[in-house]
Amino acid sequence: MLNNSSNAVFGNKKRNYKPAIITISIILIGAIGVLSGMQGVDDFDAFDVTILPLINAILNSFTFLFLVGALIAILKRNVKIHRRFIYAAFVTTSLFLVTYVAFHYLAPSTPYGGEGFMAGFYYFILITHILLAAAIVPLALTSVARAWNMENERHKKIARWTMPIWLYVSLTGVLVYILISPYY
Numbered sequence: 001m002l003n004n005s006s007n008a009v010f011g012n013k014k015r016n017y018k019p020a021i022i023t024i025s026i027i028l029i030g031a032i033g034v035l036s037g038m039q040g041v042d043d044f045d046a047f048d049v050t051i052l053p054l055i056n057a058i059l060n061s062f063t064f065l066f067l068v069g070a071l072i073a074i075l076k077r078n079v080k081i082h083r084r085f086i087y088a089a090f091v092t093t094s095l096f097l098v099t100y101v102a103f104h105y106l107a108p109s110t111p112y113g114g115e116g117f118m119a120g121f122y123y124f125i126l127i128t129h130i131l132l133a134a135a136i137v138p139l140a141l142t143s144v145a146r147a148w149n150m151e152n153e154r155h156k157k158i159a160r161w162t163m164p165i166w167l168y169v170s171l172t173g174v175l176v177y178i179l180i181s182p183y184y
Contacts, residue, residue: 017145025138028097032134035104050184052103053177059096060173063089067167086144089166093140096173113183122179129172136166 070085112122139162146155 014149014151015145017141017148021138021141021145024141028137029134031101032104035101036109038105049103049106052099052107053181053184055099056096056103057174057177059092059099060170060177062092063096064167064170064174066092067163067170071163071167083147086147089170090140090144093170110180110183112180114179118179122176125172125179126176129169129176132165133169133173136162136169140166 066085066089070082070089073082073085112119114122139158143155143159143162146158
């Protein structure tokens, strides 16, 4: 027999995750927005914070690979493996957010030093990455909430948007690091 907390996960009782999704989205996007306007801490010397962008890129790489694994698993109709890859992607994305926020709190902003085509390419990737990263927060949370509520058709409908956007965000996160890393 299932208890009430298991019922929501298995679809016997739907939960309203919307308030949590809205709250988490506003807090995350707001905190990152505030950090983008800050200068960084001047006197932090506990460790070399310039390692954090590399860690961010590694975590984004793992997120991308986990999402590809999730996509392959669901195309093969292996829901159990799909779910595990999605949870792994949430873990690496969450760890990314912690290191991203730490870096932008502790370090001054790094300007891009390239010129010409590369500067245009970098800023196109950066701007689309930032905008879609903000969009992916409520999309990913809504996708997983619909899966937990066993709203399979609604889950599939939003996941068709969520998956490619999340893949793009995780891949371009790595690309942004590669392009700006010479200027740290």
